[in-house]
Amino acid sequence: MTWYFHESSNDGVVHVATCGMVPAMDSAAERVAALLLAFGAGGAGNDHGVSDLARAVGRERSQVSRMLKALERGGLVEQDPQTRRYRLGWSLLVLASSAGDSALLRAARPALRRVVARTGEVALLSVQRGNRSFTVLREESTQSLRAGGWVGRSSPMHCTASGRALLFDSDDDLVEALTEDDLRMPISGPAAPRTVDELLERLHVERDRGYAVASEEVEIGLTSVGVPIRDHTGTLIAVINISGPTSRMIGRIDESARRLCIAAAEIETALQQPFQRETGTPAGRTTRTPTGSRPRQPR
Helix, strand or coil, rough: CCCCECCCCCCCCCCEEEEECCCCCHHHHHHHHHHHHHHHHCCCCCEHHHHHHHHCCCCCHHHHHHHHHHHHHCEEECCCCCCCEEEEEEHHHHHHHHCCCCHHHHHHEEEEEEEEHHHCCCEEEEEEEECCCEEEEEECCCHHHHHHCCCEECCCEECCCHHHHHHEEEEEEEHHHHHHHHHHHCCCCCCCCHHHHHHHHHHHHHHHHEEEEEEECCCCEEEEEEEEECCCCCCCCEEEEEEEEHHHHHHHHHHHHHHHHHHHHHHHHHHHHHHHHCCCCCCCCCCCCCCCCCCCCCC
């Protein structure tokens, strides 16, 4: 089952939805999972009212209230005694700290901070989860107009820089399979590709130059640049990208791509170190430039 979040322009509420041919959320476990995921849609540290959460998951307020009480008893959520609003509990946060690829997150965090310091824009790390780009790490910029709200968010792959960069090693048939549902949904910006052929044309160009650019595609006024990250086998495992207002980004796409390539190389070098110690391989620093330096997978 794959969930993603869509923020309605009409009511401002982040709704949990399913993507693709998936069963309805009938089991108790699926309902609880959807509720917990709704907390992440608002950004780290945000609290939520029962009514907001009920709208987000499409359930009755009384049902969501009972679920929250049970989660509170288990330490997975906490309720503010004054506002009566809920936030994720420490037990869940401790559990989450052991999830995913901790080596990747440790290697990426200082690299993202350097990218933010050098570009002034928000830097993010994303991985592929099903047919979505899933943000697992974010470093804030002082210029950002939007605090939080990215980590734990899933995004379409066809109209985001992170999503298209994650598709660099996918053949055309797989690209079509991963994006055909989203291409039929009118949730992207005015410059997003509308057909598989248009998407493949952009993707082929971006593969050759080694980075993806999405400008005015996911929303009006937003531009992002994404560069893939690979492990010691050459497998594409994540994407590092920056995102900011088109007015600031559009004139420095090449510079942004160059800085992201440097950051990606730093992350790859850090990831190689345990493997090099284990195998006795001499340590070396990965270097990259935006064009012609991306390791190609057999196709």
